[in-house]
Amino acid sequence: MKQAIIFTLLLLGLQIQAQQDWDAVEIIPEKINENLYVLFGAGGNIGLFMGEDGTLIIDDQYAPLSEKIKAAINGLTDDPVKYVVNTHWHGDHTGGNEAFGNDGATIIAHSNVRKRLSTEQVMKAFNRTVPPSPEAAWPVITFEEDISLHVNGDDLMIFHVHNAHTDGDAFVYFKNSNVLHMGDCFFKGRFPFIDLGSGGSIDGAIRAVAVALMIVDEETVIIPGHGTLASKQDLLKYSQMLHTMRDRVKKAVAEGKTIDEIKTAGLDEGYEEWGTGFINVATFVDFIWTDLDRAGN
Secondary structure (H helix, E strand, C coil), X not given: CHHHHHHHHHHHHHHHHHHCCHHHCCCEEEECCCCEEEEECCCCCEEEECCCCCEEEECCCCXXXXXXXXXXXXXXXXXXXXXXXXXXCCHHHHCCHHHHHHCCCEEEEEHHHHHHHHCCEEEHHHCEEEXXXXXXXXXXEEECCEEEEEECCEEEEEEECCCCCCCCCEXXXXXXCCXXXXXXXXXXXXXXXXXXXXXXXXHHHHHHHHHHHHHCCXXXXXXXXXXCCECHHHHHHHHHHHHHHHHHHHHHHHCCCCHHXXXXXXXXXXXXXXXXXXXXXXXXXXXXXXXXXXXXX
């Protein structure tokens, strides 16, 4: 049953991507400060950082959107993209790597992102394989724990959070601007996708949010992987949801309920609207249950 839910999710995702009308997608910038924007489109949110040292982006959505993303950036700065930082390996965040890499951008990511993009990925739960990305899409600068960039008058702290959404997640914190990009370790106001097959885990997701909460304050602007710009209060609500849903599933398991019973037990009480997006409550409960089961909890 747990494999069936994940397989169904994969098929849905493939159908959505195959049927996507890329011509209808708009890349919409929202200003954070004079140097920083977020670009909304289809896929993960893009951070855009401009200045005299060059243009940097965080993530680059799907490959078919690369020219639209470039056009949106060109509407804000004449400088080409010099750096690309990936928050993890998924194609809705790294699909544009090849286009920007071919243009000469330096791609930076955790070492596990390079490993996954440069080799065939066997997705056992999905009964399929993902071929390697073209070499131009691979990160050329990698790190294990953290790396710093000092560009455009700001100090960027890029650091790994372990086994959260995947095994290669990274946060990007703009120290002077007080802006944090969390990638898919934060789905604002909705249940998240936790990629168990790529090293993600519910407890790791909770720990990653705890790390973020140690960094941010009431003035921090947070860029989530999906959803609108967020605040510390939004992140606190997300943290509470993760704790609550994990604990409810653990309690149901301890009471001897089956996974089918757990998925229909109304564990999303108080969070009903969180399951109206890509990940519904049954799927999210299945992620948690599967992760707890493999961990022996």
